[in-house]
Amino acid sequence: MRYHRPGLDVAAHTLLIIGALAFMLPVILAVLASTQSPGTLFSGTLPLSFGTSGLDHYMTLLTEPVRGVGVPAWRLMLNSLLMALGIAVGKLTIAMLAAYALVFFRFPFRRCCFWLIFMTLMLPIEVRIVPTYGVVAELGLLDSYPGLVLPLLASATATFLFRQFFLTLPPELMEAARIDGAGPWRFFIDILLPLSRTNIAALFVIMFIYGWNQYLWPLVTITSADHATLVTSLKRLTIATDGTPPWHLATAMTVLALLPPVVVIILMQRWFIKGLVDTEK
Amino acid sequence: MATLELRRLRKRYAGGAEVLHDIELNIDHGEMIVVVGPSGCGKSTLLRMVxxxxxISSGEIVINGECVNAQEPAERDIAMVFQNYALYPHMSVFDNLAYSLKNRRTPKDEISRRVNETAQLLDIAALLDRKPRQLSGGQRQRVAMGRAVIRQPQVFLFDEPLSNLDASLRVQMRQDIRALQKRLDITSLYVTHDQTEAMTMADRLVVMNAGRIEQIGTPMTLFRKPATRFVAGFIGSPAMNFLSGNAGDLPGWLPRVPEETTEPLTGDISIGIRPEHIALTTPNAGQIDGHIELVEPLGSESLVHVRPTGHESRLVVRHVGTEQPDAGQRTGLNLQGPFHLFDHHGQRLATRPRLADTTCSMEP
Incomplete structure (x- = not known):
């Protein structure tokens, strides 16, 4: 909707710009700080321009073992990436299949199943961390990729969103597919999956960032440097056991931690727009 | 080519509600059977069971002599056209048509040959690359038809396929469907609530009411000799007029009705007369006079609603001609018959064969 009122335009843009700045400022400061020499950072004032170190700190992080962790940052990024992808893909797969069952199949206690899934929304990882740790330990999966991903796989939110989307599809679609000789899997793969494209893209972004930002669970379950994630390592880097924390490295690593989610958003954004432009149905 | 038989078919829902009672129907090779009835009469349920x-709660569905109760929809060799078409929104028209063949592992070149053939047949060859959302309602309807035709099934099932189209397109499409069905000679079961559609398309018509078949017959049989009061009221537009009363106490102005039946008239009966079998005449020249309450001009004819003097119910008269009487006027009514008599259960009472041009005398 568009109104021809210049005053409104100005006010709206002012608000938008303030909002954008509030979000961007910390990021800009982190980028600027990561290019300063350690000495400049310790002087107490942060210059609002690029420093002299350039990309040196990044090179240090990516090539040399990170202090307090023991492996270079690229390894940490890889671990985080594996965890985030595992969580995002796993969550989407499980949520879609669960929603598929809930919407398209008639089985006993269907509503009951739905409410049980829905209720797990009230139990985030923080609440169930002790029993979850116990289960993962029993399975012998502590300090491993599967142990990192598995407890975070089920998603009531995604199940719920897919369920709501599937409910909007006309039931005749499945009936037509049945008559056309498509079994349950064919229907899922040939019809539901392509129709859910935009939903999948949106949820993938959300779930990837959720996975990437995981802190508590990796902190508890991961003990070796080989499986350490970037976000938990960031904390270790800043623990100043001998003198001052290396802020120049910490800010650089923060920027590194920002990059993959940004890439995912930029890539998926094109899908959103595509989904919005040629609306199906 | 196939026959379709429904044997004592019943449908009971889990809650105990029985929506279909003992449906018996035999459909011949290449026959077009139209099932018509008001909404909620079970006609769509019947189609979906086929x-x-x-x-199926009990009974049998038999296609070509083989009971298909236990078969999956895809194994029954049927094709269905849905009311909302149910085209796959993300697939092109080509893929929509090809989907059932793909699932049956038909070779690629045969798929494209048959898709092109079907597209020619339905005049949608130019649309094969489009997505359903880029099509008009009529085009979508054709694609839905194509999806049914392409497999050359044993039986076509149509679930109110024309009700989402506008009136003129509906007339066009019903002719097209009829022609196509005759040309391909495929046994068809067509469900609709529109009695005009039913009359014009059917080889035989099945009128359903409250989960039961009221009557099966050719459209004209049902029109001329409705077996029940329900059929009489449902078939024909505008609907038949009904006068009810006790057989022993019929209004004197009804012309010789008791003589029309070969059965003794007792209890409450209904007398039906079609709007085209009543004529307007000058006051005092017919069997009874009345007030014109409403005139609905339709062009070449008008529907005139008349309230006979001293009666509750209105009679609708089909008045042919472009000149129309005024509302509020007094008029005479000439009830010519034939009359349809129904007992208090709504069953038709047998009537004597009518003598040609019997004139109805006015009661004293």
Whole structure:
């Protein structure tokens, strides 16, 4: 909707710009700080321009073992990436299949199943961390990729969103597919999956960032440097056991931690727009 | 080419509600059977049971002599056209048509040959690359038809396929469907609530009411000799007029009705007369006079609603001609018959064969 009122335009843009700045400022400061020499950072004032170190700190992080962790940052990024992808893909797969069952199949206690899934929304990882740790330990999966991903796989939110989307599809679609000789899997793969494209893209972004930002669970379950994630390592880097924390490295690593989610958003954004432009149905 | 038989078919829902009672129907090779009835009469449920989309509580569905109760929809060799078409929104028209063949592992070149053939047949060859959302309602309808035709199934099932189209397109499409069905000679079961559609398309018509078949017959049989009061009221537009009363106490102005039946008239009966069998005449020249309450001009004819003097119910008269009487006027009514008599259960009472041009005398 568009109104021809210049005053409104100005006010709206002012608000938008303030909002954008509030979000961007910390990021800009982190980028600027990561290019300063350690000495400049310790002087107490942060210059609002690029420093002299350039990309040196990044090179240090990516090539040399990170202090307090023991492996270079690229390894940490890889671990985080594996965890985030595992969580995002796993969550989407499980949520879609669960929603598929809930919407398209008639089985006993269907509503009951739905409410049980829905209720797990009230139990985030923080609440169930002790029993979850116990289960993962029993399975012998502590300090491993599967142990990192598995407890975070089920998603009531995604199940719920897919369920709501599937409910909007006309039931005749499945009936037509049945008559056309498509079994349950064919229907899922040939019809539901392509129709859910935009939903999948949106949820993938959300779930990837959720996975990437995981802190508590990796902190508890991961003990070796080989499986350490970037976000938990960031904390270790800043623990100043001998003198001052290396802020120049910490800010650089923060920027590194920002990059993959940004890439995912930029890539998926094109899908959103595509989904919005040629609306199906 | 196939026959379709429904044997004592019943449908009961889990809650105990029985929506279909003992449906018996035999459909011949290449026959077009139209099932018509008001909404909620069970006609769609019946169709979906034949398709295999609804479970069967008891009874049998037999296609070509083989009971298909236990078969999946895809195994029954039927094709269905849905009311909302149910085209796959993300697939092109080509893929929509090809989907059932793909699932049956038809070779690629045969798929494209048959898709092109079907597209020619339905005049949608220019649309093969489009997505359903880029099509008009009529085009979507054709694609839905194409999806049914392409497999050359044993039986076509139509679930109110024209009700989402506008009036003129509906007339066009019903002719097209009829022509196509005759040309391909495929046994068809067509469900609709529109009695005009039913009359014009059917080889035989099945009128359903409250989960039961009221009557099966050719459209003209049902029109001329409705077996029940329900059929009489449902078939024909505008609907038949009904006068009810006790057989022993019929209004004197009704012309010789008791003499029309070969059965003794007792209890409450209904007398039906079609709007085209009543004529307007000058006051005092017919059997009874009345007030014109409403005139609905339709062009070449008008529907005139008349309230006979001293009666509750209105009679609708089909008045042919472009000149129309004024509302509020007094008029005479000439009830010419034939009359349809129904007992208090709504069953038709046998009537004497009518003598040609019997004139109705006015009661004293």
């Amino acid at each position: 398709a295999g989309l609804e479970t």
